[in-house]
Amino acid sequence: MKTILFLYSVYALVPALSVYGYDITALYCYQCVSTHPGCATPFNWLWHWSQPCPEANDKCVKIIERKGASEVITRDCLSSLRGIRTDIPADHYEGCRPAPRDVKLANYVNNSIHELDIRRDYYDSIEWCFCYFDNRCNESNSLHTVLIPLLLISAVLTVLL
Template sequence: MAGVGSCLLIICILSIAINHCSAIWCYRCTSATPGCAEKFNWRGIGYWGEQCPEDNDICVKVIERRGAQQTIIRDCLSALRGPRTDIPPDHYEGCRPAGKDVRLGHYVNNTIKELDVHRDYYNDVTFCFCFLDHRCNGADSLQYRSLLVPLTTIAIVLSLYKFTRL
């Protein structure tokens, strides 16, 4: 039983050290890039993702819809904070609708509608956040991704426990 405790301690220390030493890796592409649309294919993109610039960054998948048209953006949260004012304040794991900035474009008198200064072209904008796994913004269902780490840890602990009892 002492072997299981020491293995758990080593796993915890390694996970804390790895978690605080390096930033998360995320896919950074748009649906205009081959392989980055709804059916994600990392081989179509041609790279394994990029490291986010901040240590406590989060991977984001933005889904913008207007009728049948859909645009998907995969990036780090720190890269989207500057140009996007509709990021929801809640950055926990999962998907949620975009926030509304009522002051956006308030003092602009622009007659060119293609510029979209009020950012109201898309009817439905959804932000999906994930931070428990590297390159997690390529997943179709980000809600179930959060169960992967705890279930894997439980499986390792149970296998170590059974192995030490033999």
């Protein structure tokens, strides 16, 4: 009987969280560029709020672009970057891998302005890091640190009642 009451309290907790703006089914990722304050290598999670990814089966992405000593880090959802970037690796599993070279990019273009970077060969190395097992996995803690205490409180209340 107590197990059934516990399950009912958990099922009552999920709509209560969705009322406060939590989307339980969405993957939450940080969305920022290292030119923003707090988004560089010492990531400050207090400055950047995570956003829910738009697609159901999405992944968090961290792109590290290096040119000499300078480094640009981009954090976002994979579905948000698909329309912009053509150098996405085919393997989207957990982990980091180098970006492939797009051989079809700028083949029939005679461009004398090098600053446009239409061939996307400015950076020496581009590395894509994918993660999807945990919310906010492209740098910080997960939502489970909020959900576990709430579930424990509902379990204690169920036992006491």
